[in-house]
Amino acid sequence: MPKIVFIDHLGTRYETEAPVGRNLMQVALDHGVPGILGDCGGACSCATCHGYIGEPWAAQLPERSATEVFMLEAVVDERPDSRLCCQIKVRPELEGLVVRLPAEQA
Ligand code: FES
Structure with missing residues (x-):
């Protein structure tokens, strides 16, 4: 299983084992990562x-x-690298992927 890392706005790392085919939102919820609802x-x-x-x-x-x-236009701090985690499915090639979490979702 690929490792996916979530890092909150304070720098706390949450390393997860992510099943292929699950989306990144589901992976965060599966592992109790705060800031992803x-x-x-x-x-x-x-x-x-x-x-x-x-x-x-x-x-x-x-x-x-x-x-x-359209949905990203509604977030407080949209940046060029903003994504919605539910729209990204885990693939083997994404081993080590890092998702940084915005402060407004803390
Ligand atoms: S879970 Fe609602 S937009 Fe991703």
């Missing part, structure tokens, strides 16, 4: 699974859908 269950309609995913992994992620772009 997943209120809509992964329907891309709440933006409570916002995280920042930079290089080198960003280039390996699927493009944002129009719905994800």
